[in-house]
Amino acid sequence: MSSSMSRRLASIISRRHFNIVSRAYATPVTYKPHEKDPQLGDYPDLPWVSSQELPAKGWWDQQMRRNFGDPIQEYDEVLSMWGPDIPPVPPQKALFQLSLAISAFVGFGFLCKYALVPERPTVPREYPYSGLVRELGGLEENKAREETEEIDEISLLCHDF
Amino acid sequence: MDMGLSIGFFALFALFGSIDYATVFSLAPFMNETAITIIGLLLLTGAMAKSAQIPLHSWLPGSMEVKRFSVNKNLPTPVSALIHAATLVTAGLYLLVRSSPVLEYSSTALLVITLVGASTAFFAATCGLVQNDLKRIIAFSTISQLGYMVMAVGLSQYNVALMHVVNHAFFKALLFLGAGAVIHSFSDQQDVRKMGGLIQFLPFTYTAMLVGSLSLLATPWLTGFYSKDLIIELAYAQYSFSGTYAFILGSLTAGLTAFYSFRLISLVFLTVPNGTKSAYLHSHEASTAVIIPLFILALFSIFFGYVFSDLFVGVGSDFFGNAIFTHPRNISIIEAEFSLPLIIKLLPAFLSLIGASLAVFIYHSKNGSQFIIGLTDTALGKKVYTFLNGKYLFDVVYNNYLIAGGLNIGYLISKLLDRGVIELIGPYGLSNTLTNTGVNFSKLDTGVITTYSLYITIGLLSLIFLVFTPILLDNSIIIIKEEMRLVIIYLAALVLVSSNSFLNKKEN
Numbered sequence: 233m234s235s236s237m238s239r240r241l242a243s244i245i246s247r248r249h250f251n252i253v254s255r256a257y258a259t260p261v262t263y264k265p266h267e268k269d270p271q272l273g274d275y276p277d278l279p280w281v282s283s284q285e286l287p288a289k290g291w292w293d294q295q296m297r298r299n300f301g302d303p304i305q306e307y308d309e310v311l312s313m314w315g316p317d318i319p320p321v322p323p324q325k326a327l328f329q330l331s332l333a334i335s336a337f338v339g340f341g342f343l344c345k346y347a348l349v350p351e352r353p354t355v356p357r358e359y360p361y362s363g364l365v366r367e368l369g370g371l372e373e374n375k376a377r378e379e380t381e382e383i384d385e386i387s388l389l390c391h392d393f
Numbered sequence: 394m395d396m397g398l399s400i401g402f403f404a405l406f407a408l409f410g411s412i413d414y415a416t417v418f419s420l421a422p423f424m425n426e427t428a429i430t431i432i433g434l435l436l437l438t439g440a441m442a443k444s445a446q447i448p449l450h451s452w453l454p455g456s457m458e459v460k461r462f463s464v465n466k467n468l469p470t471p472v473s474a475l476i477h478a479a480t481l482v483t484a485g486l487y488l489l490v491r492s493s494p495v496l497e498y499s500s501t502a503l504l505v506i507t508l509v510g511a512s513t514a515f516f517a518a519t520c521g522l523v524q525n526d527l528k529r530i531i532a533f534s535t536i537s538q539l540g541y542m543v544m545a546v547g548l549s550q551y552n553v554a555l556m557h558v559v560n561h562a563f564f565k566a567l568l569f570l571g572a573g574a575v576i577h578s579f580s581d582q583q584d585v586r587k588m589g590g591l592i593q594f595l596p597f598t599y600t601a602m603l604v605g606s607l608s609l610l611a612t613p614w615l616t617g618f619y620s621k622d623l624i625i626e627l628a629y630a631q632y633s634f635s636g637t638y639a640f641i642l643g644s645l646t647a648g649l650t651a652f653y654s655f656r657l658i659s660l661v662f663l664t665v666p667n668g669t670k671s672a673y674l675h676s677h678e679a680s681t682a683v684i685i686p687l688f689i690l691a692l693f694s695i696f697f698g699y700v701f702s703d704l705f706v707g708v709g710s711d712f713f714g715n716a717i718f719t720h721p722r723n724i725s726i727i728e729a730e731f732s733l734p735l736i737i738k739l740l741p742a743f744l745s746l747i748g749a750s751l752a753v754f755i756y757h758s759k760n761g762s763q764f765i766i767g768l769t770d771t772a773l774g775k776k777v778y779t780f781l782n783g784k785y786l787f788d789v790v791y792n793n794y795l796i797a798g799g800l801n802i803g804y805l806i807s808k809l810l811d812r813g814v815i816e817l818i819g820p821y822g823l824s825n826t827l828t829n830t831g832v833n834f835s836k837l838d839t840g841v842i843t844t845y846s847l848y849i850t851i852g853l854l855s856l857i858f859l860v861f862t863p864i865l866l867d868n869s870i871i872i873i874k875e876e877m878r879l880v881i882i883y884l885a886a887l888v889l890v891s892s893n894s895f896l897n898k899k900e901n
Contacts, residue, residue, distance in 0.1 A: 323793035326786035369422035
């Protein structure tokens with residue numbers, strides 16, 4: 233009698249305990265047994281749940297989503313509201329999609345380089361005084377395009393007449 | 394990335410022996426081109442971070458929006474108007490423009506600058522298409538326009554870049570202040586999906602924001618037109634790879650800019666009201682203190698370009714004197730003005746018109762709305778939307794592959810070094826050792842006289858050993874003072890060995 237009572241009591245307690253857990257953390261938490269970090273000492277070994285995953289309302293501290301007196305997780309920098317955002321898409325997928333986009337930009341660059349550059353309709357501008365070599369510091373490699381003395385057809389025609 | 398800029402300064406100092414502008418600029422033509430390229434790229438990293446260029450852009454929209462989980466408000470809008478339109482973000486541009494005499498001697502650096510600028514302009518415009526936060530849309534538009542400016546710098550058109558900085562300051566400040574007026578009057582609401590129909594309540598703010606948007610999308614003869622359109626034309630007029638890349642992306646960006654600007658106008662001011670009734674009942678036009686700056690900025694957004702374009706970017710204008718240097722082989726203003734086909738000249742304006750009309754059509758007609766809603770019904774559409782709305786998912790990748798790595802290293806250092814090794818050989822270890830030694834020594838007090846005589850014997854033997862070891866080792870004369878090391882080692886060993894808990898273990 234007493235043993236069946238105690239079993240029922242235990243089941244009720246466990247159920248109640250479950251209810252409390254489910255209320256505190258709306259997102260179901262799968263518990264994985266792990267060895268407690270010895271550096272924690274007698275500090276509570278809290279579950280690895282980001283505050284960003286907790287329900288938005290009903291907290292004493294609305295912004296940080298914690299109640300008064302709640303112990304802080306050891307890894308609070310990662311798991312608090314100010315920690316890195318929980319990714320809206322899996323990171324590997326994000327990396328893949330971003331890589332695709334970058335490849336598209338690079339591919340478009342190659343397309344521009346080899347297929348889309350328009351033909352220059354005019355001769356590049358030339359500068360007098362040997363391509364302004366002295367005005368630009370005196371070095372040959374820095375000078376602008378030098379004047380070339382090309383005999384064009386029109387002047388040849390004019391000369392003939 | 395300020396580190397990159399600092400390294401750039403160090404490199405400048407190492408190469409030129411000075412970081413004085415006059416010295417650096419006068420010596421730049423005589424320096425190794427590779428060195429100049431490296432310096433140019435290092436300066437670019439500083440400018441990229443400051444002017445929010447890919448891949449260092451994510452701070453700018455982040456500083457605008459209401460943080461997803463935060464109940465605190467974000468940056469005040471006038472601060473956004475000042476910092477993100479006129480002053481802070483253009484500092485990077487200023488650095489590049491001011492460094493023109495150095496950059497001009499490195500075609501590689503200029504090429505990289507153009508590619509970064511053009512890619513940023515296009516990237517930001519595509520992201521801006523699907524944002525829902527009023528200020529974040531304007532923030533992406535800012536990044537996009539900064540991309541245009543950087544692009545202009547890469548194309549060696551420093552004066553045009555500078556004019557776009559000035560023009561952009563006018564219309565973007567107008568847009569930000571207008572947005573601030575809307576947000577303030579509409580119960581601090583920033584989500585454009587929860588607005589609509591505000592033209593009836595805020596006619597002046599609507600007018601101001603319309604002027605800002607029209608100027609932003611380079612409507613002919615408004616301020617933005619004189620710089621933005623010219624940048625696109627100058628890109629084409631280069632007849633080069635970088636110019637073509639910049640021209641195509643710049644033109645597409647112009648169309649996208651028009652679309653998201655008119656999307657914003659439509660969702661906020663036109664279409665049907667989507668907000669709460671109380672928000673509409675309380676909405677009111679801003680006070681005179683807000684209206685006056687909006688009015689002045691609107692005037693500048695309309696007329697500044699028309700009045701000052703010849704001064705800034707006119708053919709042969711010597712307004713900037715020696716402040717800006719463009720190498721003669723990079724001058725392309727003549728080609729841009731006179732050699733371009735008409736269709737190329739009109740293309741950006743044409744694309745802008747299409748973009749704006751499309752936005753108005755989509756957000757006003759039933760078919761358009763159904764089309765835009767239907768886009769996210771397909772799996773691909775949903776993915777594209779998430780990708781663009783998530784800003785190309787840069788933040789996810791950064792958070793998981795860079796920030797997480799940094800945090801892990803931090804925890805590793807904390808666990809293994811701070812609370813590990815340093816603690817063990819430092820405070821905890823020392824106190825523990827001394828305590829253990831004390832405990833172990835106290836155990837020697839057995840009360841048995843023969844044990845004490847053993848201690849005396851061991852002590853005597855140790856002393857003799859200490860005194861005579863030097864002689865045994867190298868036959869020198871005993872000088873205790875010089876051989877203090879042995880005594881120290883002996884005492885330390887005594888403490889450390891006795892501290893060990895092996896005595897306790899034995900007991901256990």
